[in-house]
Amino acid sequence: MQLIEKNGVLLRADSELLNDEGQAIEIKGLRDAHCHLVWLGMKHYQLDLQGSKSQKDCIERALDFGQNRGGWILGRGWNEENWDDRNFDRHLLDKYFPNIPVYFIRIDGHAAWCNSKALEIAKISRNSKNPDGGEILKDSWGNPSGILIDMALEMINLVVPNPSDVEIEQYILKAIELCLGVGLTEVHDMDVHIGWLPVFEKLAKEKRLGIDIKSYIRAFDEKYLEQNIHPNRINNWYLAGLKFYADGALGSRGAALLEDYSDKKGHKGIVLMGQDELLKKAIAGLNHGFEIATHAIGDRANRMVLDVYQAIRKDKFTGKLRIEHAQIVHPNDLNRFAENNIEVTIQPMFAISDKNMAAQRLGERLRYSYPWKSLLETGANVFGSSDSPIESHDPLSGINALVNSGVPWQEGEHLSWEDAVSLYKPDA
Numbered sequence: 001m002q003l004i005e006k007n008g009v010l011l012r013a014d015s016e017l018l019n020d021e022g023q024a025i026e027i028k029g030l031r032d033a034h035c036h037l038v039w040l041g042m043k044h045y046q047l048d049l050q051g052s053k054s055q056k057d058c059i060e061r062a063l064d065f066g067q068n069r070g071g072w073i074l075g076r077g078w079n080e081e082n083w084d085d086r087n088f089d090r091h092l093l094d095k096y097f098p099n100i101p102v103y104f105i106r107i108d109g110h111a112a113w114c115n116s117k118a119l120e121i122a123k124i125s126r127n128s129k130n131p132d133g134g135e136i137l138k139d140s141w142g143n144p145s146g147i148l149i150d151m152a153l154e155m156i157n158l159v160v161p162n163p164s165d166v167e168i169e170q171y172i173l174k175a176i177e178l179c180l181g182v183g184l185t186e187v188h189d190m191d192v193h194i195g196w197l198p199v200f201e202k203l204a205k206e207k208r209l210g211i212d213i214k215s216y217i218r219a220f221d222e223k224y225l226e227q228n229i230h231p232n233r234i235n236n237w238y239l240a241g242l243k244f245y246a247d248g249a250l251g252s253r254g255a256a257l258l259e260d261y262s263d264k265k266g267h268k269g270i271v272l273m274g275q276d277e278l279l280k281k282a283i284a285g286l287n288h289g290f291e292i293a294t295h296a297i298g299d300r301a302n303r304m305v306l307d308v309y310q311a312i313r314k315d316k317f318t319g320k321l322r323i324e325h326a327q328i329v330h331p332n333d334l335n336r337f338a339e340n341n342i343e344v345t346i347q348p349m350f351a352i353s354d355k356n357m358a359a360q361r362l363g364e365r366l367r368y369s370y371p372w373k374s375l376l377e378t379g380a381n382v383f384g385s386s387d388s389p390i391e392s393h394d395p396l397s398g399i400n401a402l403v404n405s406g407v408p409w410q411e412g413e414h415l416s417w418e419d420a421v422s423l424y425k426p427d428a
Contacts, residue, residue, distance in 0.1 A: 001013075001027050002025070003025040012396070029183060029186065030186075030425065031186040031188075031425060032388065033424075034387055035388045037172055037175040038168060038171045040388050040393055041178070043076070044174055045170070046076070048077055049061060049076060049077040052083075053082065054085065058078055062096075063096065069160070069161050070161030071101070072102070073100055073101070075103075076104070076105040077106075078104055078113065079107045097115055101118035103118050103160060106252060108249040108390060109390070111147065111254070112148045112152075114148065116146070119144050122156045124136060125144065126141075131151045133272035134151030135152055136155075151272060165199050169203065172200070173208070176209060177210075182393060182395060183395065184395060185426060186214070187214070188383075190293065192217050194217060197229070197239065201234060209236055211236070212426070214238045215239050216291070217241070220272075222284070225288070230289055230290075231288075231290055241290050241291030243293045243294075244278060244282070244294045245294070245295040246278065247296060247297055250357070251354070253267060253361065255361075256269040256297075256300040257299055257362075258300045258303070262361060262365075271300070278308050282309075290319070291321070293322040293323075294323055294324065295324045299329060302323065306323075306336045306340070309342050320343060321340070321341070321343065323343070323344050323345070326344045327369055328362065328365060329369075334371065334378055344383070345384075346372055346423075349391040349397055349401050351401060351410050352405050355410075358370075359409070367409070373415055383423055383424075385398070398424070400420075402415045403415060
């Protein structure tokens with residue numbers, strides 16, 4: 001593949017927009033170090049709420065789409081930051097769907113909007129307590145509002161009908177087709193459900209996976225231990241690691257911060273897994289031969305995970321340790337990634353998508369947020385990624401954001417073309 005810089009943007013050489021101008025970069029392929037293959041493929045077969053302009057827009061899309069699994073209406077991709085009216089609850093959904101369960105997941109996967117029927121099926125009522133690491137938002141009368149945060153989504157996930165193996169295969173193959181179309185030859189696939197593993201194994205044995213796939217199991221419930229699952233390589237598929245969550249997302253105010261949110265005093269986010277629990281589960285995974293990847297967005301979450309990983313290194317564990325996202329890293333913690341041989345995966349497009357919301361949530365903390373160049377300068381091993389389908393799976397979107405995001409407060413973190421591309425090059 002040949003990439004060419006033209007008018008400040010990196011483009012593919014086969015683009016009709018190009019002529020002979022620009023500097024060419026020759027590469028064999030690119031890697032996305034943090035994506036969600038099944039969800040990327042699923043997006044093309046299920047209700048897509050991304051880019052919706054309002055609550056009513058979501059409902060109109062749902063009315064056009066209809067029921068999509070087991071009598072439920074399932075959708076994903078809404079973002080209230082793009083709406084004029086950000087006060088919403090189950091009542092508008094109930095008006096249009098009084099008897100059909102509706103479950104709409106936010107674009108970041110860390111919040112959900114559902115109707116009364118879905119709450120009823122999941123047995124979520126005014127008497128329901130918040131699960132560890134989650135929140136059931138309630139109205140002024142104490143009833144569930146229909147908005148769920150982080151681990152509260154699991155209460156709905158338990159009762160939503162699962163997709164069949166045939167559907168999972170369809171989603172995987174569609175996602176691979178999409179990845180190949182933008183020059184991706186390797187992906188690191190996060191949050192892989194154990195129930196999907198037989199489908200990956202089947203496709204790998206049949207040599208139908210057209211790209212290298214490195215999978216990380218969604219492991220908070222430790223079912224991999226119950227089923228005695230170990231790392232596994234079959235052709236170009238590698239079951240490599242476990243994925244944990246330290247906190248939620250910034251948009252839903254679930255990212256764990258050291259100080260209060262600038263736009264919500266008294267609230268510092270949600271810790272999904274405490275330090276002792278993460279240490280115990282990470283060591284169990286390492287002893288099982290797995291790599292460990294932990295989602296950490298807020299500065300409090302990143303510090304906690306760094307503390308855990310540092311303790312693991314002191315115990316002489318040499319297995320791979322990764323932090324996913326590292327969006328807000330306190331300056332006092334920046335050098336700890338390289339010092340403890342911790343890999344870090346960033347999503348450059350987040351700075352563009354988050355630019356207005358992040359300023360509201362973080363205030364002055366923006367000066368040490370999205371620390372792309374800062375991490376590289378410490379010697380940390382940094383990987384570029386998309387977190388697709390949350391952002392576009394096209395790696396050039398992320399590369400161009402690294403070079404010039406157009407976000408004023410991010411200018412000091414921009415990279416050269418060569419450094420930006422290097423974050424997306426496969427290991428092999």
